Amino acid sequence: MRLMSLMCPSLRRATTVxxxxxxxxxxxxxxxxxxxxxxxxxxYHVRVAGAPGNLDYLNLWFAENRNSDQMxxxxxxxxxxxPCGQDWETRQYFRxxxxxxxxxxxxxxxxxxxxx
Numbered sequence: 001m002r003l004m005s006l007m008c009p010s011l012r013r014a015t016t017v018x019x020x021x022x023x024x025x026x027x028x029x030x031x032x033x034x035x036x037x038x039x040x041x042x043x044y045h046v047r048v049a050g051a052p053g054n055l056d057y058l059n060l061w062f063a064e065n066r067n068s069d070q071m072x073x074x075x076x077x078x079x080x081x082x083p084c085g086q087d088w089e090t091r092q093y094f095r096x097x098x099x100x101x102x103x104x105x106x107x108x109x110x111x112x113x114x115x116x
Contacts, residue, residue: 010064011035013071013097014043017062020101023108031108038082040066045081048108050115055079058111060104065093071100075107 007015023031027048036045043063050056058075061083065072071094076087094100 008042011042013064014062016097017071017101017104018044020098021105021108023105023112027112030112034081036061036063036082041072046104046108047079048111054115056115058107059083059087060107061087062100062104068093070095071097073100073103 004012018033030049032047032049034045034047036043041063043061046060046062048058048060056077057079058077059080061074063072064070073092073094074083074087075090076083092103094103
């Protein structure tokens with residue numbers, strides 16, 4: 001039995017988002033992906049570093065929303081592992097993993113273009 005088949009369904013959906021998003025390999029040292037859990041939602045945290053010497057970061061956290069089958073995206077700036085107060089207010093809901101993946105890619109690309 002593959003361990004992937006034992007993964008909780010909500011994390012499996014978030015993993016699908018990761019599979020749908022790709023960025024240029026020239027940014028491999030500026031993008032970091034980790035698992036995140038806030039006791040209610042399990043998903044992924046994508047942290048994008050600013051230009052070298054720039055201490056700003058884009059944080060994207062996404063998971064299946066705990067109260068529905070929709071996917072949720074939180075975003076914020078700064079160096080942190082978990083969403084905090086103002087990040088919860090940025091939440092966006094998506095009915096499909098494809099729509100969420102498109103938004104994640106858009107936000108990453110927009111950020112990277114703005115910090116060259």
